[in-house]
Amino acid sequence: MTGHHGFAQQEWFEYLEGTLPPAQRAHLSAHLDSCPQCAQLLHQIRAWEQKVEEEARSLVLHVERHPYDLDRMSTEMMCRIRLDSPPALAARGMVFAEAVRLLQSVLDPLCGKGAAASAVRMAAERTGGWLDRRLSSERWPVFVRNLGEGVGAVYGVPAQLLIERVGALVAAEVE
Amino acid sequence: MGISTFELGITETEAVLDFLAEPTQELFGPVFRLYAPRLLRFFELRGCDRELAEDLTQDAMLAAYRRAGFARDHANFRAYVYGIARNLHLMHLRRLGRSGDRVELDAISDTLVSALPDPFARSMLSQSLEKLEVVSRQILTLRYLDGLEYHEIAEVLGMPTGTVQWKVFDAKKKLAEWMRQR
CATH class of the missing domain: 1.10.150 (DNA polymerase; domain 1)
Incomplete structure (x- = not known):
């Protein structure tokens, strides 16, 4: 899929990300219509992405099922900032x-x-x-x-x- | 489940720009409330319990506050904060594995694969990451779990954006092949 079929790896990357310029995109789409090997690989990458994105969303919700106490943390942070500011350096010796x-x-x-x-x-x-x-x-x-x-x-x-x-x-x- | 910029009444860019222009404790407040939930999630996803995640988040945010001069501009601020979080996490792993004064750097790597909570231990995500080299694993983790942009991942890991993109595509290609063979 890379280094052959006349397309650079960066073009494949941008095609998947949707950032490839329209003319190059059309050119690569035309290639996919005529190359079952590339079309299949692209299809598999998209299937993997979709599945992993769904799992990542679930995982984040799982981790965040207990709410964070931001008020308490923010208060503690501000106390640390106040306490963690001793006088400036005055090197001697x-x-x-x-x-x-x-x-x-x-x-x-x-x-x-x-x-x-x-x-x-x-x-x-x-x-x-x-x-x-x-x-x-x-x-x-x-x-x-x-x-x-x-x-x-x-x-x-x-x-x-x-x-x-x-x-x-x-x-x-x-x- | 963090705080939204709507609730805060200020956008992320505004909060960061205000703080970087005048890095005071007062202007750090909104930045803290925006970033702390993300860092808590960052540490919890890497196997830290809630208490440790809170401690590391506080340390990371304090470092971000005290060293605000290191953040080049607001566009890189998110990468700057995640870079600090990642370094603190690696330092934490290093402390856990410390034996006398000898430290083996090779032994330190992000441990997400083994740290995924039980329901996800055999997920496609977990199985996929196991197939990859450490750097690609770190990149995909920062992308899919932490939601960073490619240029931010490049900043966090200290490599060119092009390299990150190349590794992402290469990893996806490998994983697609792996899926086909299953």
Whole structure:
């Protein structure tokens, strides 16, 4: 059905999606009228789609049979937002600054300088309370975990792993 | 069974545009009410119980709020939120499978096939997904269960839209063959 009969895979895709331009659609329809093999496959794909769409609708209704308590969740969310906004970063101490700069330099090519700085600042905010002191072996892993989770949430587990690994290497250097 | 934009008195685009223009707690309220039900469903469909689904939804929405600067524009906002939800779900799976400090990335994949509720365990959907490689399975799941557009799926999975479309068609072709042989 693809790579032969003179039609590209993208044309078949768009034909099924109903987005193929009219002239190409007419051309492909004419081919289907004369090619039982393609016509049958197309018919089977549509039958599969119809069945799966019906099942997906039922599955969603099954999952949502118990209503969500959005009022409660919304109230809890707003409380978390209020509580999760500690004071802004005020980094002090060369060791801390150097370690942070190193981690940030790993993030720069991944998410851009502005976003990298932002991610570091937010991780530091989440770690909270330690920014007036020099880097300690106790607090550094917490900061690295927060930074990893923050970056991982947007860029995925590999990015999180990268931060955690580099963070562990940095910790070994400064201890 | 979530909240409709009619009940909210504002469209999804308006809510997202307002929030991105001024990412305040107040303007995040309507965004939360529109997206939280979708994420709850996202997590429940992947085998999380209601309590865990609520926790992960709260975490995902908090991340979306705090990192709103990462969302490029309103057209990509849905993909941005689902991307966060997917990453948090994978991080949750990673925690479950964690053994000391060693983490095997290959062991982490979306687990929808084994997580479908009982009435659907042997459905055409479930059986179909089992026939596919992980990426195609993820794509069809995001399309048919989560209702994402192809360009949004591409954004969530970090691949070109053309690749997503090619994989969708290829998967459908395989499944049609499989149906014919049954």
